[in-house]
Amino acid sequence: MSALILETRGLSKHFGGLRAVSDISLQVAPREIHAIIGPNGAGKSTMVNLLSGHLRPSSGQVIFNGRDITGLAPNQVSHLGVGRSFQRTNIFPSFSCLENCLLAAQSRMKNSFRFFRRSDSYPLVRERAEQALQACGLSSKGHSTASSMSYGEQRQLEIGMVLATEPSFLLLDEPMAGMGKEESSRVVELLAELSRDYSLVLVEHDMDAVFSIAKTLTVMVNGQMLASGPLERVRNDPAVQEAYLGDGEEQF
Amino acid sequence: MELSTILIQTLNGLQYGLLLFLIASGLTLIFGIMHIINLAHGALYMVGAYLMYWLSGLVDNFFLAILLAVPLAALLGVLIERFLIQALYRREHLDQVLMTFGLIMVIDSLRSIVWGNDVHSVAIPAVLSGSIQLTETLDYPLYRLFISAVCAAIALAMYLVLQRSRLGMIIRGGSSNREMVQCLGIDIRLIYTLVFAAGAALTAFAGMIAAPVSSVYPGMGNQILIIAFVVVVIGGLGSIRGAFLGALLVGLTATWGAVLVPQYAGMAVYVLMAVVLLFKPRGLFA
Amino acid sequence: MHALPRPIQLLLALLLLLMAAYPLFGAMLAGEQHDFFLQQLTSIMILAIVALGLDLLVGVSGMVSLASAAFFGMAGYALVLFAPEYAALSIWIALPLCLGVSALAALLMGVLIIRTSGIFFIMVTIAFSQMLYYLFHDASFAGGSDGAYLFMKPEVAIAGVQLLDLENRTTLFYVVLASLGLLFVLLRTFLRAPFGRVLLGIKENEQRVRAMGFNPLFYKLAAFVIAGTIAGYAGMLSATQYGFVSPGQLSWQMSAHILVMVILGGMGSLFGPILGAFAFEGLHHWFASLTPHWELPMGVVVIAMVLLLPRGIAGLLLQLAQRESSKTTQAPLAGTIKQEAEQ
Numbered sequence: 001m002s003a004l005i006l007e008t009r010g011l012s013k014h015f016g017g018l019r020a021v022s023d024i025s026l027q028v029a030p031r032e033i034h035a036i037i038g039p040n041g042a043g044k045s046t047m048v049n050l051l052s053g054h055l056r057p058s059s060g061q062v063i064f065n066g067r068d069i070t071g072l073a074p075n076q077v078s079h080l081g082v083g084r085s086f087q088r089t090n091i092f093p094s095f096s097c098l099e100n101c102l103l104a105a106q107s108r109m110k111n112s113f114r115f116f117r118r119s120d121s122y123p124l125v126r127e128r129a130e131q132a133l134q135a136c137g138l139s140s141k142g143h144s145t146a147s148s149m150s151y152g153e154q155r156q157l158e159i160g161m162v163l164a165t166e167p168s169f170l171l172l173d174e175p176m177a178g179m180g181k182e183e184s185s186r187v188v189e190l191l192a193e194l195s196r197d198y199s200l201v202l203v204e205h206d207m208d209a210v211f212s213i214a215k216t217l218t219v220m221v222n223g224q225m226l227a228s229g230p231l232e233r234v235r236n237d238p239a240v241q242e243a244y245l246g247d248g249e250e251q252f
Numbered sequence: 253m254e255l256s257t258i259l260i261q262t263l264n265g266l267q268y269g270l271l272l273f274l275i276a277s278g279l280t281l282i283f284g285i286m287h288i289i290n291l292a293h294g295a296l297y298m299v300g301a302y303l304m305y306w307l308s309g310l311v312d313n314f315f316l317a318i319l320l321a322v323p324l325a326a327l328l329g330v331l332i333e334r335f336l337i338q339a340l341y342r343r344e345h346l347d348q349v350l351m352t353f354g355l356i357m358v359i360d361s362l363r364s365i366v367w368g369n370d371v372h373s374v375a376i377p378a379v380l381s382g383s384i385q386l387t388e389t390l391d392y393p394l395y396r397l398f399i400s401a402v403c404a405a406i407a408l409a410m411y412l413v414l415q416r417s418r419l420g421m422i423i424r425g426g427s428s429n430r431e432m433v434q435c436l437g438i439d440i441r442l443i444y445t446l447v448f449a450a451g452a453a454l455t456a457f458a459g460m461i462a463a464p465v466s467s468v469y470p471g472m473g474n475q476i477l478i479i480a481f482v483v484v485v486i487g488g489l490g491s492i493r494g495a496f497l498g499a500l501l502v503g504l505t506a507t508w509g510a511v512l513v514p515q516y517a518g519m520a521v522y523v524l525m526a527v528v529l530l531f532k533p534r535g536l537f538a
Numbered sequence: 539m540h541a542l543p544r545p546i547q548l549l550l551a552l553l554l555l556l557m558a559a560y561p562l563f564g565a566m567l568a569g570e571q572h573d574f575f576l577q578q579l580t581s582i583m584i585l586a587i588v589a590l591g592l593d594l595l596v597g598v599s600g601m602v603s604l605a606s607a608a609f610f611g612m613a614g615y616a617l618v619l620f621a622p623e624y625a626a627l628s629i630w631i632a633l634p635l636c637l638g639v640s641a642l643a644a645l646l647m648g649v650l651i652i653r654t655s656g657i658f659f660i661m662v663t664i665a666f667s668q669m670l671y672y673l674f675h676d677a678s679f680a681g682g683s684d685g686a687y688l689f690m691k692p693e694v695a696i697a698g699v700q701l702l703d704l705e706n707r708t709t710l711f712y713v714v715l716a717s718l719g720l721l722f723v724l725l726r727t728f729l730r731a732p733f734g735r736v737l738l739g740i741k742e743n744e745q746r747v748r749a750m751g752f753n754p755l756f757y758k759l760a761a762f763v764i765a766g767t768i769a770g771y772a773g774m775l776s777a778t779q780y781g782f783v784s785p786g787q788l789s790w791q792m793s794a795h796i797l798v799m800v801i802l803g804g805m806g807s808l809f810g811p812i813l814g815a816f817a818f819e820g821l822h823h824w825f826a827s828l829t830p831h832w833e834l835p836m837g838v839v840v841i842a843m844v845l846l847l848p849r850g851i852a853g854l855l856l857q858l859a860q861r862e863s864s865k866t867t868q869a870p871l872a873g874t875i876k877q878e879a880e881q
Contacts, residue, residue: 357837518672
């Protein structure tokens with residue numbers, strides 16, 4: 001197989017008459033940040049859900065590491081090494097930070113039908129959870145209840161939980177959504193760091209952030225792919241310029 | 253088995269099914285539109301039957317008694333919705349289960365205080381007391397045909413209201429999009445009260461017209477509640493069409509079950525439900 | 539699941555001690571009524587066991603089941619129907635039999651319904667338990683609506699040497715008390731272990747649990763079977779205590795009573811449902827002594843509880859304990875309570 005880690009071929013999703021995603025073919029190489037951008041309603045979220053198995057495509061294929069994963073359930077996709085974060089903060093609010101990551105790390109055991117030993121007494125689980133907390137910059141907050149933390153910290157935890165599942169590939173749905181300047185620059189730093197170890201697909205609204213870290217770019221409009229390829233080339237694509245970036249000031 | 257027996261049992265099954273539809277449609281409407289599970293729905297059926305027993309003794313006229321009892325049942329529905337159910341709209345299903353279970357206990361003991369724990373009967377009105385000859389060998393009680401006809405007419409009317417009228421549109425809109433309806437300047441709370449009262453009146457009405465054939469007894473509400481659940485589960489939660497089909501299926505299964513496997517008649521409809529769930533885990537029309 | 543706050547640990551230990559001491563001093567305190575109280579306490583603790591199991595579903599995993607009585611009743615029937623008429627059944631047969639029957643019933647029911655949720659799940663659990671109710675109500679082999687009798691209680695013996703005499707009411711009291719205590723500890727252990735963490739996760743956010751690579755259905759099914767088996771164990775104890783089973787024990791109203799115990803006591807805490815069983819039965823006896831229409835005040839209590847005390851007795855106690863300890867240290871439970879209060 002090729003050296004691609006993720007590839008989609010003619011991926012489409014229709015909801016009744018609405019073509020939310022139509023005929024998207026994109027390619028992601030290892031250890032790069034591939035960003036998917038587009039205005040609201042462009043089908044970015046649907047795209048993420050198709051890749052993570054939360055939605056079943058109407059047609060087309062998703063190839064991950066040379067394997068056809070089209071139609072697999074989210075838990076199966078997760079076990080192949082795809083770690084997904086959510087646009088809306090999606091954590092366990094009454095758990096502490098560490099407990100959130102412990103549960104995520106625990107998912108890598110063969111199963112969790114273990115009834116007697118405390119979950120944090122499994123050395124591998126604990127180690128992974130703590131590493132993940134460190135990687136997302138929350139080591140010092142391990143025992144804070146998730147719901148009591150700031151919004152930005154919760155977004156960091158969201159990424160930490162993904163890392164604790166030991167993925168080889170990250171699928172991040174607007175990790176900077178709703179963040180202030182300072183908070184989002186911290187996440188940009190984090191992402192740049194992660195891209196050294198992981199391949200990464202990033203769906204984002206924040207243009208500055210995308211242009212500063214992404215290596216390749218896919219632009220979606222109305223469910224269709226306008227352009228896809230190396231950042232500079234796509235940025236200078238006349239169609240993109242006209243349809244998207246031209247009136248970008250208003251939209252973003 | 254004789255042909256006339258088959259015909260009679262089928263007619264009985266349809267009559268029971270149509271009656272069940274009145275009860276189940278209220279349940280499924282209240283769920284579909286208000287997202288409320290109402291365990292006290294069966295208790296309202298019982299209240300209907302007892303109101304009938306009480307009023308038909310009082311005014312000595314079956315139809316007048318119904319005319320008086322239906323508004324009373326609707327009023328009871330309004331009171332319950334205003335004072336209890338409204339507190340539940342933003343609560344979990346668990347709280348709805350508990351509160352409406354508490355309501356069953358209250359209604360049941362009030363019934364016991366007011367009307368006692370005896371079994372009563374309600375006379376079939378004279379006009380409807382005969383039988384009519386369907387074939388040469390087959391007589392069928394007029395009153396049962398009356399029940400079927402009334403229930404079928406109500407089902408049709410309900411269909412027309414929900415599909416064709418402005419009110420029906422608002423109701424259907426409310427079930428799919430609460431905010432939208434509110435934005436149109438319609439008081440959704442009024443709609444909810446109306447729907448709940450209609451559901452209460454429907455199930456109580458079913459209790460009233462069933463009273464002469466089923467008699468009037470304390471446990472009748474709880475028994476019918478579970479059968480109505482089975483109907484809604486088979487039909488799919490929130491679907492009126494499903495409730496209609498489910499009610500007929502359950503009515504026929506219960507009636508034929510009593511004929512064919514009298515030993516296990518009580519279980520027949522639940523086996524039907526299990527089979528449906530095996531193939532359609534969310535019911536036929538979910 | 540965090541450690542319980544100190545005052546609550548003390549309270550529970552005190553209650554356990556009081557219960558354990560009751561048979562020793564009961565005759566002195568209650569006189570003639572001692573035997574009656576002993577039986578009542580035993581039967582309340584049996585209900586508390588069912589409530590404890592139900593909390594694993596309702597409070598821990600977020601599944602509102604109204605089928606617990608079905609498994610309770612089935613296990614009782616299994617014991618009665620399987621026991622020979624004039625000899626005692628060995629507990630080494632009775633126990634696996636009762637647990638096996640209730641576990642199998644829960645597994646079969648669970649497989650059919652575990653994919654559903656919300657109101658649909660509630661309705662289907664009611665409907666299926668009503669099906670089992672009719673099975674025993676209509677069947678002549680089980681004595682129909684009259685119920686059936688167990689003439690000899692199970693025999694607890696090893697190699698012919700009797701270890702416990704279940705005919706003895708005091709012995710049975712201690713067996714039930716020990717069972718309740720051990721099950722409480724066992725379930726708390728489960729909640730700290732990977733299995734329980736997944737269940738707690740499912741209750742808070744099932745979608746995320748799935749995204750992390752778990753298949754929630756297996757864990758929910760396992761919880762359903764465990765709760766059913768616990769109810770079955772209680773059913774065996776109850777049939778042993780009264781020597782009698784009737785279809786009414788499988789009714790959904792009985793399940794609803796258990797659910798009220800769980801909520802009245804405070805769901806998700808495991809100790810709450812135990813307190814809830816005592817509170818519910820206490821109120822029940824008290825109201826019944828005042829009026830034959832005890833359901834009226836009880837119904838009002840249930841409605842008032844939903845409106846005024848959604849976190850139950852346990853929630854109240856935890857809040858009080860919280861207020862105490864927050865003066866000194868910040869306990870980890872603060873977030874839990876706050877979170878729950880917001881929901």
